[in-house]
Amino acid sequence: MPTDDFIVTPWHVEGKIDYDKLIKQFGTEKISKQLLQRIEKLTGESHFMLRRGIFFSHRDLGRILDDYEKGKKFFLYTGRGPSGHTHIGHLVPWVFAKWLQEKFDVNMYFQLTDDEKFYSKQNMTLEETRLFANENALDFIALGFKPENTKIIINTKNIKTLYPIAAQVAKKINFSNTKAVFGFTNETNAGMIFYTALQSAPCFLEDKPVLIPLGVDQDPHFRITRDVAPKIGKIKPALIHNIMIPSLEGPGGKMSASEEMTTIYTTDSPEVVKKKVNKYAFSGGQPDIEEHRKKGGNPDIDVSYQYLRIFFEPDDAKLKKIYDDYKSGKMLSGELKAILIEKINQFLKVHQEKREKARDKLDKYLLED
8 A cells, every 4th residue: 555545434444544634535624723722712721632733623513502602502423333342542532522512511421342343343242342341431420420411221121212213214225325435345244334323323312413522433424414404304413533543563553342362451460551552652762772872763653652642631731742742753663652551551550440330330331222
């Protein structure tokens, strides 16, 4: 694959992504300074994921803010395809959604698509995807969402609620639509073809606009939803997209639940985190210490720095010092990795404690049909 080429679909991400090109390909809009200023004015603060462009693109975010300023509330919706344990990349839109929920005081729906992973993963059983759905839900709850305004949807458990809405959506979608957007073939199973209708259903659970924070790779599903919405008398969902979180091995894809050694899971022990980062984290440093002190490192391609920028170091001043020290050669690659390891393990220690406590609370969050 040429270095300037990349692939971004809901099931496959490959290559070094040019996000400006991706915005043009997907037909989305870049989050402007004006939108950032409006959000800051409404919330009273600037979230570091917005400041740093981790959330970089949107569909109809301005309309959501327009309505909110007129006193019209929206609700939030995001989710996860439970094909394995939760990793750090999954947490990015969830953490941001938590901030949005607190600042705008709105309801939140979290969909676990156990059916879709059963359809798309040939070797996975429905029992396995259901098990992972429950495990993934614990990570979501551990972030601090409250059951009073947050509901978890598991597709195979909540089909009674979802199906009547999905049926309306499905009637307005044909195979040509899904084939064009997803590249489906005559060999694609019927479950995958229908799935977009089911993923659309939570968008219309309330008679309000919905805002969906999500990885940009999931945008194609909701492109179809947005086309269908007016045809069934509903409001088009608005989206806000985050960048792909790279695997430990660096640019060329995203962190994947199926690549165990190059992915940081929320269930990893401190020893495993240390081993993975030290062994696999792509470095922007020089081949030896002497050359690194002389020439400095490249934080823009260094995975340890990127993980700090994307998730683990919200303090801009601290992040800038790390950037400057590494680029000047004052900080070595091993020292940068050590900072990341400490940050990850500090986060996971607290998260894992909350995750275990969530086991007794799960039923309070599950949507009742």
